[in-house]
Amino acid sequence: MLKLSNKSIQFIKTTFNVTFIAIISIELLREAFLSIPYDWLFFLTSDAIENFVFVLMAYGLYYYVFKLNSIWKKIGFVVLFIFLLIGLASLKDFRIHNRIEFEQSFEYFTSFLGKLLLFYLGIYFINRLAFLNQYKKLKKELNQAKEQILRNQLHPHFLFNAFNSLYSLSLKNHPETSDYILKLSSMMRYLTDETHLRKVRLNREIDFIKKYIDIEKMRFGKDASIQLITDENVHGEVLIAPFLLIILVENAFKHGFYTNSKDAFVKIKVNIENDELFFFVENSIFKKQHFQESNREGKGLENLRQRLLLLYPKHSSIKITNTGETHTAQLKISLT
Structure with missing residues (x-):
């Protein structure tokens, strides 16, 4: 197996985090510049906002929530994030179909949950290289x-x-x-x-x-x-x-x-x-x-x-x- 030095691992972690956050931020700014003057609802339900929220959640889960000592606090934050995902899914369903339907909102919700999990696993893997x-x-x-x-x-x-x-x-x-x-x-x-x-x-x-x-x-x-x-x-x-x-x-x-x-x-x-x-x-x-x-x-x-x-x-x-x-x-x- 490939053995990496501590310096190499730190470089990989820094490069990944900086690049990841930079791409999400640039996408968000671009979408804001194009959408805010014309359609706030479209901006709030755009892929850029969704990815930005998922990244915040993923980093929050890894660096803060899962390091809490209280199991109830962990459960509380997880429930809060789930409700945020449900809210984003419902808002997207309303923007696209002018109504909120359970099946369509649930489909958006599972898609958001999968993307959040993917972001979290990427952050987790990069930060576990040292371990x-x-x-x-x-x-x-x-x-x-x-x-x-x-x-x-x-x-x-x-x-x-x-x-x-x-x-x-x-x-x-x-x-x-x-x-x-x-x-x-x-x-x-x-x-x-x-x-x-x-x-x-x-x-x-x-x-x-x-x-x-x-x-x-x-x-x-x-x-x-x-x-x-x-x-x-x-x-x-x-x-x-x-x-x-x-x-x-x-x-x-x-x-x-x-x-x-x-x-x-x-x-x-x-x-x-x-x-x-x-x-x-x-x-x-x-x-x-x-x-x-x-x-x-x-x-x-x-x-x-x-x-x-x-x-x-x-x-x-x-x-x-x-x-x-x-x-x-x-x-x-x-x-x-």
């Missing part, structure tokens, strides 16, 4: 708040796994425990400093994933089969919503390295083609492991799907494939 614009703004802010809540749900989950790994290393007096803490500190800084932003550079997300992979290599050994392949098109100018890709990477390690088998692997590819980001994650699955999708993992993937709907509606897709031996996740996001 429509505010509604769109509030809807956007609500979606951003929902997305931020979903994103924040992932941070404790990630830190829980990271500290579990740190605890495991410390029990073994692993020589690289200090390096682990250093990398984890750098990742936590990214979580606190940048993931609240709507968009971050893709290479920052990739750098975060690299640090995560380095930490996992400390856990499973440097000979662990872990690959991260990035296309040369992946550069710092590409922007993406933060903390999307890591969810699939985390799940891959839970699947692929659930057991410490030498055949375990995780393979990650990042590619950009025709302004579309392709993120591919494949990992091994072993029948001997009592693997079940836990509630935590299911929430992670569901969280990702909900965030994609909020951030990239109709511009993203995710496909999960499980063959029994391998688990594959393919994420596509349009960057335009």
Whole structure:
């Protein structure tokens, strides 16, 4: 939908009201100049007078009557306006037919009522543009708040796994425990400093994933089969919503390295083609492991799907494939 600035809305409102009133006023003056010297009754029942009265009523209803606190005052003004319309209809019927007939006067009355309603709706719509614009703004802010809540749900989950790994290393007096803490500190800084932003550079997300992979290599050994392949098109100018890709990477390690088998692997590819980001994650699955999708993992993937709907509606897709031996996740996001 078209989004208008407050300045544009004010310009449209002012232009409409000034133009509308100017046309009605010019028509009234022209009719007065031509009719008053010769036929007062014709002038009082002319289209110019009728339109002028309808405009006064429409503006009165919008700016005054419907803003009254008393319901009885509102009803009183509406009844008064109805009687004015009945009077104009009867006067027009008398001027044209030299008599007043109910059916003909009622026809004029309904015509006047329809024209009054049309004028009122025009004034109402123009003056509600700001509210429509505010509604769109509030809807956007609500979606951003929902997305931020979903994103924040992932941070404790990630830190829980990271500290579990740190605890495991410390029990073994692993020589690289200090390096682990250093990398984890750098990742936590990214979580606190940048993931609240709507968009971050893709290479920052990739750098975060690299640090995560380095930490996992400390856990499973440097000979662990872990690959991260990035296309040369992946550069710092590409922007993406933060903390999307890591969810699939985390799940891959839970699947692929659930057991410490030498055949375990995780393979990650990042590619950009025709302004579309392709993120591919494949990992091994072993029948001997009592693997079940836990509630935590299911929430992670569901969280990702909900965030994609909020951030990239109709511009993203995710496909999960499980063959029994391998688990594959393919994420596509349009960057335009």
